[in-house]
Amino acid sequence: MTEPRWLDEGEKAAWIAFLSATNLVNRRLEQQLKDDAGLSHTQYEVLVQLNAAADGALRMTELADRLVTSKSGLTYQITQLERAGLVSRRSCPSDVRGVFAEITDQGREALRSAAPGHVEAVRQALIDVLTPEQLGHIAAGLGEVSRRLRAEPRCPSQAPQGA
Amino acid sequence: MTEPRWLDEGEKAAWIAFLSATNLVNRRLEQQLKDDAGLSHTQYEVLVQLNAAADGALRMTELADRLVTSKSGLTYQITQLERAGLVSRRSCPSDVRGVFAEITDQGREALRSAAPGHVEAVRQALIDVLTPEQLGHIAAGLGEVSRRLRAEPRCPSQAPQGA
DNA sequence: ACTCCGTTGTTAAAATTTGAACCACCGGCG
Protein backbone atom coordinates (compact mmCIF):
# COMPACT_ATOMS: atom_id res chain seq x y z
CA MET A 1 0.00 0.00 0.00
CA THR A 2 1.88 3.01 -1.26
CA GLU A 3 1.20 6.59 -0.22
CA PRO A 4 -2.11 7.66 -1.76
CA ARG A 5 -2.00 10.21 -4.56
CA TRP A 6 -3.36 13.24 -2.71
CA LEU A 7 -4.94 16.04 -4.65
CA ASP A 8 -2.68 18.91 -5.63
CA GLU A 9 -3.79 22.52 -5.22
CA GLY A 10 -5.57 22.74 -8.55
CA GLU A 11 -7.32 19.44 -8.11
CA LYS A 12 -8.41 20.35 -4.63
CA ALA A 13 -9.77 23.67 -5.85
CA ALA A 14 -11.76 21.89 -8.56
CA TRP A 15 -13.11 19.36 -6.11
CA ILE A 16 -14.15 21.96 -3.59
CA ALA A 17 -15.78 24.08 -6.27
CA PHE A 18 -17.62 21.02 -7.53
CA LEU A 19 -18.90 20.04 -4.10
CA SER A 20 -19.87 23.51 -3.14
CA ALA A 21 -21.53 24.42 -6.41
CA THR A 22 -23.54 21.22 -6.66
CA ASN A 23 -24.86 21.56 -3.14
CA LEU A 24 -25.75 25.20 -3.57
CA VAL A 25 -27.39 24.76 -6.95
CA ASN A 26 -29.41 21.80 -5.80
CA ARG A 27 -30.56 23.59 -2.73
CA ARG A 28 -31.55 26.63 -4.70
CA LEU A 29 -33.53 24.71 -7.30
CA GLU A 30 -35.22 22.57 -4.73
CA GLN A 31 -36.36 25.69 -2.98
CA GLN A 32 -37.56 27.46 -6.09
CA LEU A 33 -39.59 24.50 -7.32
CA LYS A 34 -41.12 23.87 -3.94
CA ASP A 35 -42.07 27.50 -3.47
CA ASP A 36 -43.33 28.23 -6.96
CA ALA A 37 -44.73 24.92 -8.13
CA GLY A 38 -45.11 22.71 -5.09
CA LEU A 39 -42.88 20.07 -6.63
CA SER A 40 -39.62 18.54 -5.48
CA HIS A 41 -36.80 18.55 -7.98
CA THR A 42 -37.11 14.80 -8.32
CA GLN A 43 -40.78 15.07 -9.09
CA TYR A 44 -40.12 17.77 -11.64
CA GLU A 45 -37.57 15.56 -13.36
CA VAL A 46 -40.02 12.69 -13.45
CA LEU A 47 -42.47 14.89 -15.30
CA VAL A 48 -39.78 16.10 -17.69
CA GLN A 49 -38.75 12.58 -18.58
CA LEU A 50 -42.26 11.29 -19.03
CA ASN A 51 -43.29 14.33 -21.02
CA ALA A 52 -40.38 13.79 -23.40
CA ALA A 53 -40.96 10.06 -23.74
CA ALA A 54 -42.66 8.57 -26.77
CA ASP A 55 -46.06 7.82 -25.26
CA GLY A 56 -45.67 9.99 -22.24
CA ALA A 57 -44.79 6.80 -20.42
CA LEU A 58 -41.73 4.91 -19.22
CA ARG A 59 -41.08 1.72 -17.33
CA MET A 60 -40.25 2.20 -13.65
CA THR A 61 -36.75 0.81 -13.90
CA GLU A 62 -35.91 2.86 -16.97
CA LEU A 63 -37.13 5.96 -15.24
CA ALA A 64 -35.18 5.19 -12.08
CA ASP A 65 -32.01 4.81 -14.12
CA ARG A 66 -32.51 8.11 -15.88
CA LEU A 67 -33.12 9.96 -12.65
CA VAL A 68 -30.21 8.27 -10.93
CA THR A 69 -32.42 7.22 -8.06
CA SER A 70 -33.23 3.96 -6.35
CA LYS A 71 -36.20 1.87 -7.43
CA SER A 72 -37.86 2.12 -4.06
CA GLY A 73 -37.33 5.83 -4.02
CA LEU A 74 -39.04 6.08 -7.36
CA THR A 75 -41.94 3.93 -6.20
CA TYR A 76 -42.50 6.42 -3.42
CA GLN A 77 -42.34 9.47 -5.64
CA ILE A 78 -44.59 8.00 -8.31
CA THR A 79 -47.13 7.20 -5.62
CA GLN A 80 -47.03 10.82 -4.52
CA LEU A 81 -47.39 12.11 -8.06
CA GLU A 82 -50.21 9.67 -8.71
CA ARG A 83 -51.97 10.90 -5.61
CA ALA A 84 -51.62 14.43 -6.96
CA GLY A 85 -53.07 13.34 -10.28
CA LEU A 86 -49.99 14.24 -12.30
CA VAL A 87 -49.01 10.72 -13.19
CA SER A 88 -50.77 7.38 -13.44
CA ARG A 89 -49.61 3.79 -13.38
CA ARG A 90 -50.38 1.41 -16.21
CA SER A 91 -49.38 -2.22 -16.40
CA CYS A 92 -47.17 -3.50 -19.16
CA PRO A 93 -48.86 -5.75 -21.74
CA SER A 94 -45.76 -7.77 -22.61
CA ASP A 95 -44.53 -8.29 -19.06
CA VAL A 96 -46.94 -8.85 -16.21
CA ARG A 97 -44.41 -7.58 -13.68
CA GLY A 98 -43.79 -4.39 -15.56
CA VAL A 99 -45.33 -1.06 -14.68
CA PHE A 100 -45.47 2.05 -16.81
CA ALA A 101 -45.54 5.47 -15.24
CA GLU A 102 -47.52 7.74 -17.53
CA ILE A 103 -47.90 11.49 -17.37
CA THR A 104 -51.49 12.75 -17.27
CA ASP A 105 -52.88 15.85 -18.97
CA GLN A 106 -52.85 17.48 -15.60
CA GLY A 107 -49.22 16.46 -15.25
CA ARG A 108 -48.34 18.06 -18.57
CA GLU A 109 -50.14 21.15 -17.50
CA ALA A 110 -48.28 21.25 -14.19
CA LEU A 111 -45.01 20.89 -16.06
CA ARG A 112 -45.90 23.62 -18.53
CA SER A 113 -46.73 25.87 -15.67
CA ALA A 114 -43.59 25.11 -13.64
CA ALA A 115 -41.10 25.16 -16.50
CA PRO A 116 -40.58 28.90 -17.03
CA GLY A 117 -39.74 29.59 -13.41
CA HIS A 118 -37.50 26.58 -13.24
CA VAL A 119 -35.57 27.48 -16.37
CA GLU A 120 -35.13 30.99 -15.08
CA ALA A 121 -33.75 29.62 -11.82
CA VAL A 122 -31.37 27.32 -13.67
CA ARG A 123 -30.13 30.30 -15.64
CA GLN A 124 -29.61 32.42 -12.56
CA ALA A 125 -27.87 29.69 -10.66
CA LEU A 126 -25.68 28.23 -13.37
CA ILE A 127 -26.12 28.97 -17.05
CA ASP A 128 -26.03 32.74 -17.14
CA VAL A 129 -23.15 32.84 -14.68
CA LEU A 130 -20.83 31.23 -17.18
CA THR A 131 -19.52 32.20 -20.56
CA PRO A 132 -20.50 30.02 -23.52
CA GLU A 133 -16.95 28.69 -23.57
CA GLN A 134 -17.07 27.73 -19.91
CA LEU A 135 -20.41 26.12 -20.49
CA GLY A 136 -18.95 24.11 -23.31
CA HIS A 137 -16.03 22.96 -21.19
CA ILE A 138 -18.36 21.92 -18.42
CA ALA A 139 -20.67 20.08 -20.77
CA ALA A 140 -17.72 18.17 -22.20
CA GLY A 141 -16.05 17.40 -18.91
CA LEU A 142 -19.07 16.46 -16.87
CA GLY A 143 -20.57 14.65 -19.84
CA GLU A 144 -17.55 12.40 -19.88
CA VAL A 145 -17.80 11.91 -16.14
CA SER A 146 -21.42 10.82 -16.46
CA ARG A 147 -20.69 8.49 -19.31
CA ARG A 148 -18.01 6.70 -17.37
CA LEU A 149 -19.92 6.38 -14.16
CA ARG A 150 -22.93 5.01 -15.97
CA ALA A 151 -20.80 2.46 -17.77
CA GLU A 152 -18.93 1.18 -14.76
CA PRO A 153 -21.33 0.28 -11.89
CA ARG A 154 -18.44 -0.49 -9.52
CA CYS A 155 -14.93 -1.59 -10.22
CA PRO A 156 -11.94 -1.47 -7.84
CA SER A 157 -9.56 -0.87 -10.75
CA GLN A 158 -10.63 -1.56 -14.26
CA ALA A 159 -7.69 0.29 -15.78
CA PRO A 160 -5.94 -1.77 -18.45
CA GLN A 161 -2.53 -2.81 -17.13
CA GLY A 162 -0.11 -0.63 -19.07
CA ALA A 163 2.27 -2.00 -21.79
CA MET B 1 -44.85 38.04 -19.05
CA THR B 2 -42.77 37.41 -22.15
CA GLU B 3 -41.81 34.01 -23.50
CA PRO B 4 -39.18 32.54 -21.19
CA ARG B 5 -35.64 32.21 -22.49
CA TRP B 6 -35.47 28.45 -22.96
CA LEU B 7 -32.12 26.71 -23.00
CA ASP B 8 -30.50 26.23 -26.38
CA GLU B 9 -28.90 22.92 -27.33
CA GLY B 10 -25.54 23.70 -25.80
CA GLU B 11 -27.03 25.01 -22.60
CA LYS B 12 -29.29 22.03 -22.30
CA ALA B 13 -26.38 19.68 -22.82
CA ALA B 14 -24.42 21.44 -20.10
CA TRP B 15 -27.34 21.33 -17.71
CA ILE B 16 -28.04 17.67 -18.28
CA ALA B 17 -24.39 16.80 -17.89
CA PHE B 18 -24.28 18.79 -14.68
CA LEU B 19 -27.35 17.12 -13.23
CA SER B 20 -26.32 13.67 -14.24
CA ALA B 21 -22.71 13.97 -13.17
CA THR B 22 -23.48 15.45 -9.80
CA ASN B 23 -26.01 12.76 -8.98
CA LEU B 24 -23.74 9.97 -10.10
CA VAL B 25 -20.66 11.29 -8.35
CA ASN B 26 -22.52 11.87 -5.11
CA ARG B 27 -24.04 8.45 -5.20
CA ARG B 28 -20.70 6.85 -5.86
CA LEU B 29 -18.90 8.63 -3.08
CA GLU B 30 -21.68 8.06 -0.61
CA GLN B 31 -21.45 4.37 -1.34
CA GLN B 32 -17.68 4.19 -1.13
CA LEU B 33 -17.50 5.98 2.20
CA LYS B 34 -20.30 3.96 3.72
CA ASP B 35 -18.79 0.69 2.58
CA ASP B 36 -15.17 1.39 3.41
CA ALA B 37 -15.37 3.71 6.39
CA GLY B 38 -18.90 3.54 7.74
CA LEU B 39 -19.33 7.27 7.30
CA SER B 40 -21.81 9.28 5.28
CA HIS B 41 -20.37 11.87 2.98
CA THR B 42 -21.75 14.60 5.23
CA GLN B 43 -20.06 13.11 8.25
CA TYR B 44 -16.82 12.84 6.37
CA GLU B 45 -16.98 16.48 5.42
CA VAL B 46 -17.64 17.44 9.02
CA LEU B 47 -14.45 15.68 10.03
CA VAL B 48 -12.52 17.32 7.21
CA GLN B 49 -13.63 20.80 8.20
CA LEU B 50 -12.99 20.31 11.89
CA ASN B 51 -9.64 18.71 11.25
CA ALA B 52 -8.58 21.67 9.17
CA ALA B 53 -9.87 24.26 11.62
CA ALA B 54 -7.58 26.10 13.95
CA ASP B 55 -8.37 24.28 17.19
CA GLY B 56 -10.07 21.32 15.60
CA ALA B 57 -13.29 23.06 16.46
CA LEU B 58 -15.93 25.23 14.79
CA ARG B 59 -19.18 26.82 15.82
CA MET B 60 -22.28 24.94 14.72
CA THR B 61 -23.57 27.69 12.47
CA GLU B 62 -20.21 28.24 10.81
CA LEU B 63 -19.95 24.53 10.13
CA ALA B 64 -23.47 24.34 8.76
CA ASP B 65 -22.69 27.15 6.34
CA ARG B 66 -19.54 25.48 5.11
CA LEU B 67 -21.28 22.18 4.53
CA VAL B 68 -24.25 23.83 2.86
CA THR B 69 -26.62 22.04 5.19
CA SER B 70 -29.42 23.12 7.50
CA LYS B 71 -28.79 23.83 11.15
CA SER B 72 -31.11 21.08 12.29
CA GLY B 73 -29.50 18.65 9.90
CA LEU B 74 -26.13 19.43 11.37
CA THR B 75 -27.40 19.04 14.92
CA TYR B 76 -28.48 15.55 14.00
CA GLN B 77 -25.20 14.57 12.35
CA ILE B 78 -23.08 15.98 15.15
CA THR B 79 -25.11 13.97 17.61
CA GLN B 80 -24.40 10.86 15.59
CA LEU B 81 -20.70 11.61 15.38
CA GLU B 82 -20.59 12.38 19.06
CA ARG B 83 -22.23 9.07 19.80
CA ALA B 84 -19.54 7.41 17.70
CA GLY B 85 -16.86 9.24 19.64
CA LEU B 86 -15.46 11.08 16.63
CA VAL B 87 -16.58 14.53 17.70
CA SER B 88 -17.49 16.22 20.95
CA ARG B 89 -19.47 19.30 21.85
CA ARG B 90 -18.00 22.11 23.85
CA SER B 91 -19.75 25.26 24.91
CA CYS B 92 -18.54 28.66 23.85
CA PRO B 93 -16.97 30.79 26.61
CA SER B 94 -17.92 34.13 25.09
CA ASP B 95 -21.49 33.24 24.16
CA VAL B 96 -23.56 31.00 26.36
CA ARG B 97 -25.76 30.00 23.44
CA GLY B 98 -22.84 28.99 21.28
CA VAL B 99 -21.67 25.43 20.79
CA PHE B 100 -18.38 24.27 19.37
CA ALA B 101 -18.11 20.97 17.58
CA GLU B 102 -14.64 19.62 18.17
CA ILE B 103 -12.95 16.68 16.52
CA THR B 104 -11.55 14.05 18.89
CA ASP B 105 -8.35 12.08 18.53
CA GLN B 106 -10.48 9.17 17.50
CA GLY B 107 -12.11 11.40 14.93
CA ARG B 108 -8.79 12.41 13.48
CA GLU B 109 -7.81 8.79 13.35
CA ALA B 110 -11.04 7.86 11.57
CA LEU B 111 -10.42 10.61 9.06
CA ARG B 112 -6.84 9.54 8.49
CA SER B 113 -8.03 6.04 7.90
CA ALA B 114 -10.84 6.97 5.54
CA ALA B 115 -9.03 9.59 3.51
CA PRO B 116 -6.96 7.45 1.15
CA GLY B 117 -9.94 5.45 -0.08
CA HIS B 118 -12.02 8.56 -0.43
CA VAL B 119 -9.41 10.44 -2.40
CA GLU B 120 -8.97 7.48 -4.67
CA ALA B 121 -12.72 7.39 -5.27
CA VAL B 122 -12.80 11.11 -6.01
CA ARG B 123 -10.05 10.57 -8.53
CA GLN B 124 -11.78 7.69 -10.21
CA ALA B 125 -15.11 9.47 -10.35
CA LEU B 126 -14.01 12.94 -11.34
CA ILE B 127 -10.43 14.14 -11.19
CA ASP B 128 -8.61 11.52 -13.23
CA VAL B 129 -11.37 11.51 -15.84
CA LEU B 130 -10.55 15.05 -16.85
CA THR B 131 -7.52 16.73 -18.32
CA PRO B 132 -5.78 19.37 -16.23
CA GLU B 133 -7.23 21.99 -18.58
CA GLN B 134 -10.76 20.71 -18.13
CA LEU B 135 -10.22 20.62 -14.40
CA GLY B 136 -9.09 24.21 -14.50
CA HIS B 137 -12.14 25.27 -16.46
CA ILE B 138 -14.42 23.49 -14.04
CA ALA B 139 -12.72 24.97 -11.02
CA ALA B 140 -13.09 28.45 -12.47
CA GLY B 141 -16.67 28.04 -13.64
CA LEU B 142 -18.10 26.26 -10.66
CA GLY B 143 -16.05 28.40 -8.33
CA GLU B 144 -17.79 31.43 -9.72
CA VAL B 145 -21.16 29.71 -9.40
CA SER B 146 -20.51 28.97 -5.74
CA ARG B 147 -19.34 32.44 -5.01
CA ARG B 148 -22.47 33.98 -6.45
CA LEU B 149 -24.89 31.64 -4.78
CA ARG B 150 -23.26 32.18 -1.43
CA ALA B 151 -23.41 35.93 -1.84
CA GLU B 152 -27.04 36.14 -2.91
CA PRO B 153 -29.32 34.22 -0.50
CA ARG B 154 -32.37 34.87 -2.66
CA CYS B 155 -33.05 37.69 -5.09
CA PRO B 156 -35.66 37.84 -7.86
CA SER B 157 -33.39 40.05 -9.98
CA GLN B 158 -30.52 41.88 -8.41
CA ALA B 159 -28.88 42.75 -11.75
CA PRO B 160 -27.80 46.37 -11.81
CA GLN B 161 -30.02 48.29 -14.19
CA GLY B 162 -27.81 49.06 -17.19
CA ALA B 163 -26.52 52.51 -18.13
C1' DA C 1 -42.83 -28.90 -19.08
C1' DC C 2 -39.34 -27.89 -15.29
C1' DT C 3 -35.63 -25.84 -12.87
C1' DC C 4 -32.75 -22.05 -11.86
C1' DC C 5 -31.21 -17.49 -11.92
C1' DG C 6 -31.89 -12.74 -12.80
C1' DT C 7 -35.39 -9.11 -13.20
C1' DT C 8 -39.40 -6.09 -11.76
C1' DG C 9 -41.66 -3.42 -8.60
C1' DT C 10 -43.25 -3.15 -3.97
C1' DT C 11 -42.97 -3.18 0.97
C1' DA C 12 -41.35 -2.48 5.72
C1' DA C 13 -38.22 -0.48 8.97
C1' DA C 14 -34.53 2.44 9.96
C1' DA C 15 -31.89 6.48 8.92
C1' DT C 16 -31.76 11.07 7.43
C1' DT C 17 -33.49 15.57 5.94
C1' DT C 18 -36.58 19.37 6.10
C1' DG C 19 -39.15 23.17 8.13
C1' DA C 20 -41.39 25.31 11.62
C1' DA C 21 -41.71 26.21 16.37
C1' DC C 22 -39.06 27.20 20.47
C1' DC C 23 -36.14 28.72 24.28
C1' DA C 24 -32.54 31.25 25.92
C1' DC C 25 -29.54 34.63 25.10
C1' DC C 26 -26.89 38.78 22.79
C1' DG C 27 -26.67 43.63 21.88
C1' DG C 28 -28.34 48.20 21.09
C1' DC C 29 -31.39 51.81 22.70
C1' DG C 30 -34.28 54.61 25.57
Place this chain on the structure above:
DNA sequence: CGCCGGTGGTTCAAATTTTAACAACGGAGT
Protein backbone atom coordinates in the same frame (compact mmCIF):
# COMPACT_ATOMS: atom_id res chain seq x y z
C1' DC D 1 -31.88 48.99 34.13
C1' DG D 2 -35.58 46.93 30.93
C1' DC D 3 -37.39 46.25 26.34
C1' DC D 4 -36.87 44.44 21.47
C1' DG D 5 -35.49 42.56 17.33
C1' DG D 6 -32.28 39.18 15.89
C1' DT D 7 -29.15 35.05 16.62
C1' DG D 8 -27.67 30.21 17.92
C1' DG D 9 -29.03 25.58 18.68
C1' DT D 10 -32.20 22.31 19.59
C1' DT D 11 -36.55 19.84 19.24
C1' DC D 12 -40.45 17.79 17.09
C1' DA D 13 -43.26 16.00 13.44
C1' DA D 14 -43.65 15.13 8.76
C1' DA D 15 -41.53 14.02 4.38
C1' DT D 16 -38.12 11.54 1.92
C1' DT D 17 -34.34 8.23 1.19
C1' DT D 18 -32.04 4.06 2.03
C1' DT D 19 -31.52 -0.85 2.70
C1' DA D 20 -32.72 -5.20 2.82
C1' DA D 21 -36.13 -8.45 2.14
C1' DC D 22 -40.06 -10.20 -0.73
C1' DA D 23 -43.26 -12.17 -4.13
C1' DA D 24 -44.08 -13.02 -8.72
C1' DC D 25 -42.50 -13.49 -13.13
C1' DG D 26 -39.47 -14.05 -17.62
C1' DG D 27 -36.20 -16.72 -20.13
C1' DA D 28 -32.70 -19.98 -21.21
C1' DG D 29 -31.19 -24.56 -20.88
C1' DT D 30 -32.47 -29.53 -20.69
